[in-house]
Amino acid sequence: MSFSAVTKSELARVVGQRSCCRLAELAALVKMDGSIQLSGGRQLSLNIITENAAVARKIFSLVKNLFGLQTEVLVQRKNRLKKNNVYLVRFPPQQGMSEILQRLGMLDGTGRLKEIPPSAMLRRDCCRRSYLRGVFLGGGSVNSPEGTYHLEIVTGSEKFAEVVTRLMNRFSLDARTSRRKNCSVIYLKESEHIISFLNIIGAHSALLNFENARIYKGMRNRVNRLVNCETANLNKTVNAAVRQIENIELIRDTLGLDNMPDSLKETAEVRLKYPDACLKELGSLMQPPVGKSCVNHRLRRIEELAEKIRGGKL
Structure with missing residues (x-):
């Protein structure tokens, strides 16, 4: 198992103490991996796709805890490249779906899609940490410290990448953004900044393993x-x-x-x-x-x- 997968498995077991923190983390996961589907009768549904089983379980748990909803979890196997499993967590069309999407920062009051999270969601320091944890779980990766030091988060929205970069830099991480094909990549290169980021999002075991490998190296x-x-x-x-x-x-x-x-x-x-x-x-x-x-x-x-x-x- 890669260092990224081990780190995400650890983070999937981290539970925010406040409901606002859990909401911020779920909102980040939805923003990174979610898509809104409009079905017949203008009913809204939400699909969240991840390749990590632990992350899928966490999404399922957060949805149940915050909204009391039962979601559908579908497992598909990719036929190309790595041929690994893909997990689809689906919010079926139901009453109040529009309000849920507004609470998650996906829609505004008029029902339009939002590119950036609401400022009220990131008012507290604990919520900012939880949001960054969700962002990393949704689209982040970190190299093994035995090789080159590199942590990155990939998103399709340049505007959202700027928000995440500013959010990371509030913790003095010196995060930077670059373009890769049609995606925006937020990255950290310095080992000290990667260690600080792992501490911020609560990956303490991964942090210790990273530090041990860095010292040995x-x-x-x-x-x-x-x-x-x-x-x-x-x-x-x-x-x-x-x-x-x-x-x-x-x-x-x-x-x-x-x-x-x-x-x-x-x-x-x-x-x-x-x-x-x-x-x-x-x-x-x-x-x-x-x-x-x-x-x-x-x-x-x-x-x-x-x-x-x-x-x-x-």
């Missing part, structure tokens, strides 16, 4: 960087030592080590004897011991002498 990346750095430093040290030994052997075979100053001769002999030692270790083997910078200075002088030999100047 960060530690693994840090260890890899340290290993790469140590490897680079080691390669640099080995290459420098090989070059130094080549210089010393060239001087030995041409000019002779005895013809160098005593300090350079001692340094050359110690380097030949201890080819794997670092500069600090070489300095401690001198008599008397010298510092790392002194050893480095002597080796540079040896290299200059070898370059003169290679250039035929000696």
Whole structure:
């Protein structure tokens, strides 16, 4: 099961404490996945389609709790692509359907469709959180934290996407919107913002799993960087030592080590004897011991002498 599916299964079990919160969440689900059908005799019905069984159960429960209605739940199997089940929750035509749709923010007082939710529905902070939970359940997804950090909500209405973006940014989430074909996509890229959003909508277990994976991923990346750095430093040290030994052997075979100053001769002999030692270790083997910078200075002088030999100047 994907991280998104696990997160939605958790959110489907979250129940708002107030009836206004439950109404806000159901309104968001209806806005994201619902469609109004006008049948004969101008009777209204409402269909809500979801691919998540837990979300379908939640819609059924919210409708029964808020309006005392019995809804129809139909299960269909897709014949293409993933071939998974699709759940249709249907409000059959009945008395008072227009008032229910008005309470859900789908219709205004004149019976016209509304693109944005009524401001009264989102007056309280708890209702705003519930509405965002419903929006995510209806059209959201979040990548596994083991990969790239990405959370998005897809809607067909550009105006509604702007409302949801502003609503998310009231919680300092830095949500942004882009167009993808005929849809508007609200997205979060930063891991901190995704964690905050999961906390806002009540996905606390998913939040902990996300945080654990993020910490593990960060530690693994840090260890890899340290290993790469140590490897680079080691390669640099080995290459420098090989070059130094080549210089010393060239001087030995041409000019002779005895013809160098005593300090350079001692340094050359110690380097030949201890080819794997670092500069600090070489300095401690001198008599008397010298510092790392002194050893480095002597080796540079040896290299200059070898370059003169290679250039035929000696």
